Amino acid sequence: NQPTxxxxxxxxxxxHLLPVHDSVDDALSGG
Incomplete structure (x- = not known):
């Protein structure tokens, strides 16, 4: 769980540093 x-x-x-990484955030969210 730590790595997660x-x-x-x-x-x-x-x-926050690169708001352009929306795809990554979406992928991590599983959306």
Whole structure:
């Protein structure tokens, strides 16, 4: 579960740094 949380946090950070990564966020969300 640790890696999953780390990936989520990293995704959030990346999203803030690179808002263009909408596809990645969507993929992580499973949408």
């Amino acid at each position: 949380i780390a990936r989520t946090v990293a995704a959030c950070g990346l999203k």
